[in-house]
Amino acid sequence: MSLIFFDFARRNLQRNLFRSLLAVVGIVIGVLAISTLGILGNSLTLSVTESLSTVGDSLTVIPHSGAGSQFGGATAQEKISERQVQDLRRVAGTNPVIPLYSTADRIEVGTQKGVISIYAMDPDDMPQLVTVEKGIYVRGNGGILAGTRAAEEFKLKVGSQVRFANGDTQRVVGILEERGIGFDIQPDFALIVPSRWYEDRNEVKGYDQVIIKVHNVDEVDALEKAIDERFNRRETVLDTFSSKEILSSIQDVFGQISTFTTAIGGISLVVAGISILNVMMMSVTERTKEIGILRSVGTLRNEVRKIFIYEALMLGLIGSVLGGLLSFGGGYLISLLILQTTEYLFDPTSLSSIALGMGFGIGTALLSGLYPAWKASNLNPIEALRFE
Amino acid sequence: METVTATEGADPVLLRFEEVSKVYPLPAGDVIALDRVSLTVERGEFIAIMGPSGSGKTTLLNLIGCLDVPSSGRLVINSRDVAELSDDELTFLRRDTIGFIFQHFNLIPLLSVLENVEYPLILKCRDRAGCGQTPQMALRAAGLDDERLYTHKPNELSGGQQQRVAIARALVNDPSLLLCDEPTGNLDQKTGKAIMDLLTEMNRNGKTIIMVTHDLGVAGYATRQIQIVDGRIMEDTG
Numbered sequence: 001m002s003l004i005f006f007d008f009a010r011r012n013l014q015r016n017l018f019r020s021l022l023a024v025v026g027i028v029i030g031v032l033a034i035s036t037l038g039i040l041g042n043s044l045t046l047s048v049t050e051s052l053s054t055v056g057d058s059l060t061v062i063p064h065s066g067a068g069s070q071f072g073g074a075t076a077q078e079k080i081s082e083r084q085v086q087d088l089r090r091v092a093g094t095n096p097v098i099p100l101y102s103t104a105d106r107i108e109v110g111t112q113k114g115v116i117s118i119y120a121m122d123p124d125d126m127p128q129l130v131t132v133e134k135g136i137y138v139r140g141n142g143g144i145l146a147g148t149r150a151a152e153e154f155k156l157k158v159g160s161q162v163r164f165a166n167g168d169t170q171r172v173v174g175i176l177e178e179r180g181i182g183f184d185i186q187p188d189f190a191l192i193v194p195s196r197w198y199e200d201r202n203e204v205k206g207y208d209q210v211i212i213k214v215h216n217v218d219e220v221d222a223l224e225k226a227i228d229e230r231f232n233r234r235e236t237v238l239d240t241f242s243s244k245e246i247l248s249s250i251q252d253v254f255g256q257i258s259t260f261t262t263a264i265g266g267i268s269l270v271v272a273g274i275s276i277l278n279v280m281m282m283s284v285t286e287r288t289k290e291i292g293i294l295r296s297v298g299t300l301r302n303e304v305r306k307i308f309i310y311e312a313l314m315l316g317l318i319g320s321v322l323g324g325l326l327s328f329g330g331g332y333l334i335s336l337l338i339l340q341t342t343e344y345l346f347d348p349t350s351l352s353s354i355a356l357g358m359g360f361g362i363g364t365a366l367l368s369g370l371y372p373a374w375k376a377s378n379l380n381p382i383e384a385l386r387f388e
Numbered sequence: 389m390e391t392v393t394a395t396e397g398a399d400p401v402l403l404r405f406e407e408v409s410k411v412y413p414l415p416a417g418d419v420i421a422l423d424r425v426s427l428t429v430e431r432g433e434f435i436a437i438m439g440p441s442g443s444g445k446t447t448l449l450n451l452i453g454c455l456d457v458p459s460s461g462r463l464v465i466n467s468r469d470v471a472e473l474s475d476d477e478l479t480f481l482r483r484d485t486i487g488f489i490f491q492h493f494n495l496i497p498l499l500s501v502l503e504n505v506e507y508p509l510i511l512k513c514r515d516r517a518g519c520g521q522t523p524q525m526a527l528r529a530a531g532l533d534d535e536r537l538y539t540h541k542p543n544e545l546s547g548g549q550q551q552r553v554a555i556a557r558a559l560v561n562d563p564s565l566l567l568c569d570e571p572t573g574n575l576d577q578k579t580g581k582a583i584m585d586l587l588t589e590m591n592r593n594g595k596t597i598i599m600v601t602h603d604l605g606v607a608g609y610a611t612r613q614i615q616i617v618d619g620r621i622m623e624d625t626g
Contacts, residue, residue, distance in 0.1 A: 004507070008498065011498045015498065290498075292494075293494045293495075294496070295479070296455060296482070296494070297482075297507065298482050298483025298512065298561075299479070300476055300479050301475060301476070303511075
């Protein structure tokens with residue numbers, strides 16, 4: 001029975017083919033905008049998450065400082081003492097605790113001079129934080145490791161000699177693998193030197209930073225709490241940051257950006273909805289007499305409503321399916337242009353952006369059809385019949 | 389789907405107006421289209437309603453056709469008081485009991501000839517197999533034998549052919565009452581006569597016909613003439 005109303009809807013859309021096509025194009029653009037921007041936002045979040053999560057789960061401990069920066073070195077008065085490091089080891093249990101000095105120095109490589117970040121740590125701890133790509137890890141007091149970007153900048157190779165500001169020299173024994181942005185240390189732009197060698201040449205009062213590598217992700221919160229209880233009961237002495245925490249807050253931010261871009265896409269769908277509303281209202285006016293005839297031969301109000309809702313649904317469905325299909329292309333292009341990679345296009349969360357866009361497309365069309373359908377079904381049959 | 393044919397045939401009175409008024413409230417003041425009209429129509433009658441423009445004859449037809457309801461008074465159609473019926477129930481009553489024939493044919497341009505006739509049948513019987521009746525039977529009864537025309541759109545047919553399609557559509561659900569609003573108003577004399585002959589034949593076959601017309605010649609086909617002036621019945625030959 002409903003088939004006949006479906007048929008009416010289909011024929012009416014065909015009768016005004018150009019107008020129907022324009023309404024469909026509106027929905028296609030809306031769905032495309034939502035899906036494509038959704039895919040972009042999502043791919044962005046995925047790509048950032050992936051590059052950040054290589055850091056693993058570590059807890060960074062720094063001296064509490066109102067003025068000190070979160071990632072940078074602490075001021076001279078604010079250091080972590082050897083005793084505090086021992087206490088941290090007790091709290092951390094089997095999780096490795098890596099104390100390190102973080103500083104910067106002027107260096108000379110051949111004729112090239114410049115300033116570079118320096119991390120000083122026990123050579124035994126180095127493999128825990130960085131990976132050597134070329135050469136070997138530091139043994140004992142001799143040799144240093146260079147981050148990839150630092151190596152590029154100063155044209156360092158395994159065997160290159162680096163002269164520090166005080167005149168001391170060290171040989172590069174290893175070049176590190178690129179690690180990207182991390183929350184504990186930034187080795188790409190830095191030199192890693194043995195702590196004993198550093199302590200011998202500088203007057204040190206304590207460590208700048210302690211990194212605790214946490215084996216079990218679920219322990220991070222408990223460990224953070226234990227450190228807080230041990231050190232910060234009377235006053236805040238140490239601050240802790242877990243990569244997990246920072247990662248999740250960064251994910252939140254990118255999630256919000258993604259929602260925002262999707263919402264911008266949503267605006268175009270609202271416009272498409274208004275265009276469907278307009279097309280359908282025109283259709284109701286044009287077909288007033290026809291609605292009168294339908295009513296006079298025994299069509300119920302509810303059945304008149306169905307005809308118009310089916311029309312809106314068809315517009316929405318066709319537009320959404322086309323928009324969904326085109327979104328693969330749109331998502332591919334925008335990912336390629338902005339992220340230079342399309343590897344996240346077929347991720348389930350990216351695909352869900354397309355589903356979301358299509359769902360909104362159909363929903364918008366349906367919503368836009370409700371008022372015209374209601375209006376058509378409530379026409380007075382006598383006045384409708386008289387309409388010319 | 390509800391049907392209202394159960395009581396058909398029991399009562400010789402098909403419809404009864406008891407002091408029925410219809411008032412249209414307008415900003416400039418109420419317009420009384422029908423003024424306390426009382427009227428009884430028995431099954432099998434052929435009635436012509438005549439009167440000048442604005443006399444209320446179309447309002448009368450709309451009330452009988454359940455397209456409108458009285459402002460006051462009682463209107464009983466097929467033993468049912470229309471005041472007690474919901475919009476859906478009025479629609480069912482219209483669909484099952486009444487067939488409309490209009491001056492301008494009022495066929496649905498989207499549908500073919502056959503589909504136009506089939507449509508009320510589908511509404512009533514829910515599928516194309518119908519309730520024993522077929523659109524072809526109705527079209528033949530309306531004098532449209534040429535099956536090649538059935539797939540055409542209404543606007544491809546002559547006025548007379550279109551009116552025959554409209555009559556077939558009105559007949560297809562086997563209604564007890566045919567309501568005709570100037571059925572020959574848009575036709576030449578020869579075609580008009582053919583249509584009137586067809587309606588007379590329908591009446592002989594038991595259909596009650598109520599027809600609004602200006603044309604005295606057309607009114608002559610009816611067995612009862614009712615004159616309306618200013619919303620009141622001035623003359624009733626029945």
